[in-house]
Amino acid sequence: MAASVAAKADPSLGSTPGVDDIGTTTRVVATAQRRRRNGMTVRSKVLVALAGAAIVVAACQTGTPSGSGSTGSGGGPDGALVKRSDIKIEIVTHGQAQDGFWGVVRNGVKAGASQMGVTANYSAPGAESDMPGMVSLIDAAVAKKPTGLVVSIPNPDALGPAIKKAVDAGIPVVSMNSGSDVFKSLGVLVHVGQTEYEAGLGAGQRFKDAGVKNAVCFNQEVGNQALTLRCNGFFMGLTGKEDGKVLQGSISDPAGMQATIASALQTDPTIDGILTLGPSVAKPALDAVTASGKQIHLATFDLSADVLTAIKDGKMDFAIDQQQFLQGYLPIVILTNYAETKNLPTGNGEGLIMTGPGFVTQKDAADVIALAAKGLR
Numbered sequence: 001m002a003a004s005v006a007a008k009a010d011p012s013l014g015s016t017p018g019v020d021d022i023g024t025t026t027r028v029v030a031t032a033q034r035r036r037r038n039g040m041t042v043r044s045k046v047l048v049a050l051a052g053a054a055i056v057v058a059a060c061q062t063g064t065p066s067g068s069g070s071t072g073s074g075g076g077p078d079g080a081l082v083k084r085s086d087i088k089i090e091i092v093t094h095g096q097a098q099d100g101f102w103g104v105v106r107n108g109v110k111a112g113a114s115q116m117g118v119t120a121n122y123s124a125p126g127a128e129s130d131m132p133g134m135v136s137l138i139d140a141a142v143a144k145k146p147t148g149l150v151v152s153i154p155n156p157d158a159l160g161p162a163i164k165k166a167v168d169a170g171i172p173v174v175s176m177n178s179g180s181d182v183f184k185s186l187g188v189l190v191h192v193g194q195t196e197y198e199a200g201l202g203a204g205q206r207f208k209d210a211g212v213k214n215a216v217c218f219n220q221e222v223g224n225q226a227l228t229l230r231c232n233g234f235f236m237g238l239t240g241k242e243d244g245k246v247l248q249g250s251i252s253d254p255a256g257m258q259a260t261i262a263s264a265l266q267t268d269p270t271i272d273g274i275l276t277l278g279p280s281v282a283k284p285a286l287d288a289v290t291a292s293g294k295q296i297h298l299a300t301f302d303l304s305a306d307v308l309t310a311i312k313d314g315k316m317d318f319a320i321d322q323q324q325f326l327q328g329y330l331p332i333v334i335l336t337n338y339a340e341t342k343n344l345p346t347g348n349g350e351g352l353i354m355t356g357p358g359f360v361t362q363k364d365a366a367d368v369i370a371l372a373a374k375g376l377r
Helices: 042-060 100-116 131-143 156-168 196-209 225-239 254-267 279-292 305-312 324-341 365-372
Strands: 088-092 119-123 148-151 173-177 190-193 215-219 246-248 273-276 297-301 318-321 352-354 358-360
Touching (some): 100 324, 119 131, 156 173, 173 324, 196 225, 196 297, 225 273, 305 318
Parallel strands (some): 088 119, 088 148, 148 173, 215 273
């Protein structure tokens, strides 16, 4: 039986219009053919998908949103099937809004709801690995009979049945962040995010170009399919094979993660590169590398103040930026438009709307720091 998780409001949001109770309520590897469907390059897929996203954003902003929770008489285009003030969207992800990464996602949700003049409710389990808790939250969201549902899909085996129940109930579902390789099989309309394998592949190729010979990948959430794909892609880009040394640890134990990395560096002096899969691991990795006194290439997925400062100072090579603000923002825009007009962007032609990967390097880190300080990157 799924665990029961009680909702809790996030006081930091105050009385922001259009967003209710955004708070802390809280393995299958894809084949190469599925990863490279349509034969499109990462760059071409990003350009096509973001062009589609830009079109839907423009379409949904008819009526000049006032940010007050409603726009004009109902807040949508003439002839819309529903008033925006009646649109209620549930968001269930595996990341708490207080987390640096997911806080930016939450800000995207908040901006989307405000601009569209709709109501959005954000929920997440107490821990990213708590799939029973996430199932309970999805079930609770479906019971509210919302206009639309947004979900992340870190573990399709655990979450698939709950998502299919939402689809079977006639609720339009958009996935974001995790789930790019499985969303269609679950009946989800579109996915907003990046293809994790290709993002890892790009990181591996950059390490290879930098002369790295023996790198490790640190997975802080074993069982999260997206993270497995990141490591597999990374090793493929670096060595031409998907196999490589993967270090493991818990996101709740920074000291333990640092100790694991320090031990690996001491045990194997040939390690000359480390890829972490999130900022929560990047800081312990940076501390371990600094303490070792060795020259080691270090990069990470996603952004944080520590990560950006390290890149600016030349202590990290780069960060992979999936632009998580858009992962919160675009699903709200898409579901609003779908409720009003039944229009739906197709992204790459298969429903994949890519927000990344992009790469933040030393030359542009300072500009990104200013936006990150505002919770927009």
